[in-house]
Amino acid sequence: MKKILGIMLLCFLWSNPSIAVTFNEEKDKLPITPESIGEWDYTCKKEDFIKYVATIEGCIALKKLGKIDKSKKKLVIFLHGDRRDKSDYKILEQGNFTKAIKDQKDNINFFYLARPGHKFTGRSRSVGKYKAHEQLNDIIQTVVFKKGWEMGRLISQALYRLKEFYKPDELIVIGFSGGSVNMSVIAGKVPGLVDKGILGGCDCKTNRQQFWTSIEFIKYIPPETELILITGKDDPYINWNISYVKEAKKLGKNVEHHIVTGEHSVKSTLLKNEGLEILKEALK
Numbered sequence: 001m002k003k004i005l006g007i008m009l010l011c012f013l014w015s016n017p018s019i020a021v022t023f024n025e026e027k028d029k030l031p032i033t034p035e036s037i038g039e040w041d042y043t044c045k046k047e048d049f050i051k052y053v054a055t056i057e058g059c060i061a062l063k064k065l066g067k068i069d070k071s072k073k074k075l076v077i078f079l080h081g082d083r084r085d086k087s088d089y090k091i092l093e094q095g096n097f098t099k100a101i102k103d104q105k106d107n108i109n110f111f112y113l114a115r116p117g118h119k120f121t122g123r124s125r126s127v128g129k130y131k132a133h134e135q136l137n138d139i140i141q142t143v144v145f146k147k148g149w150e151m152g153r154l155i156s157q158a159l160y161r162l163k164e165f166y167k168p169d170e171l172i173v174i175g176f177s178g179g180s181v182n183m184s185v186i187a188g189k190v191p192g193l194v195d196k197g198i199l200g201g202c203d204c205k206t207n208r209q210q211f212w213t214s215i216e217f218i219k220y221i222p223p224e225t226e227l228i229l230i231t232g233k234d235d236p237y238i239n240w241n242i243s244y245v246k247e248a249k250k251l252g253k254n255v256e257h258h259i260v261t262g263e264h265s266v267k268s269t270l271l272k273n274e275g276l277e278i279l280k281e282a283l284k
Contacts, residue, residue, distance in 0.1 A: 028149050031220040034193040037160040049165045051124065053158045058127030060158040061114040065097060066105050074108045075168035076101070076283065077159060079115060079179025081201070081266070095176075095266030100279050108283065109166055115179060116154045128154060149189070155182050156190050163193070172283065176200040176266050177237075181214055184244070187225055188217025196226045198282055200270045203237045204244040218248050227255040228282050232262030232269045 044054030050068060052059040078097065101108050114120050116128030128151070163171050173194050175183035180202030187197050204214035221227070227248065231241045241257065248255040260275040262268035269275050 029189075029216060031189055031191050031217075034160055034163075034190055037157055037190070037193075038164070040157060042157065042161070049162060053161050055127065055154045055157040055161075057116075057154055060116070060154060061120055061124040061126045063112040063114075063120055063124070065110040065112065066101065066108075068109050070109075070166055072107055072109045072166075073169045074104070074172060074283070075162060075166050075170070076108050076110045076172045076174065077162065078110070078112045079155065079173060079175040079182055080112070080118070081177030081179055095271050097174075097271070100271065100276060101283060103280060104283050109168070111162070113155070113158060115182065116151050126154075149185075152182050152185050152189060156186050156193060159186070159193060160190075170195045172196045172198065174198045174200065174270070174279075175202070176270065177203060177264065180204065184214035184227075185217050187227065188220035191220055191222045191225070194225060196228070196282070198270075198279065199227065199229045199241075200266065200275075201231060201235050201237060201264045202229060202241055202244070204240050214244060215247055218244075218251055218253060221248070221253050223252070223254055225254065227253065228278070229255070229257045230269055230275055230278055231257070231259050232264060232275075233259050234262065235264045235269070237264065 040056050042054040042056055044052055044059035046052045046059055047054040049062075050064060051062055053062060054060075078095075097110060101110050112120070114124065114126040116126050119125035159171065159173065171194050173183050173186075173196075175181070175197065177200075180199035181204060183194070183197045183199055184202060184204050187194060202214070229241050229245055231238050235241075238259070245255055245257040258275070258278050260269060260278065261273050262275055270279050
């Protein structure tokens, strides 16, 4: 019944554009400055910039990899993909980046960030609610939740506060799947916040009929922001990646695309063979 009602609601919104815009106000699709994020309220009594960072809605959970030292020049954040169930996000099972940063460990502060509504193994949880694919019609999820600004807003604030605290020379965000989508939107929504985005297995949808697709924000990405897409040749999203890169290059953006041996997984795309070598080079 919920699915039927959802479809009816979506049909109603499509037939009434003036109402549909309430899901994502057009003004929210315009870029904002990183400095403006510093003016937002924030709350998180546990904030220590190691296990938690504060946002306007509450705490975002972190897990460090290796030794953290404010003197290091690079800050690298990993945004994981979507969970399809209510289980914990098992970091080491999804992908251990130890090898990727081995050559740069003395120069990199590395954190895994639990996206809003997700949690790490144990009690470390980020604020927010997440609904899996099985709980929402795919189209409605794309319009309302996954590509909306709510998740991106909290991630952007977490990135901003981490950047302000550690003051790195370079902020690099590695995203995979849904995390890559967040990164592709943030790159244009908050120009200049991230210096380099590495997008693995990005389901960067390019259908302009949908709200909050990655392609809508390409035009706002500044020339100094570097985007590196890494896609497994057997990844079902490979054509979306190709279309995204084609559009970005057409607009003169600083983007490159590597198609590597692999499927839609962190391990096969980013942490093995040529994908790992490309990632290591990108982190230099």
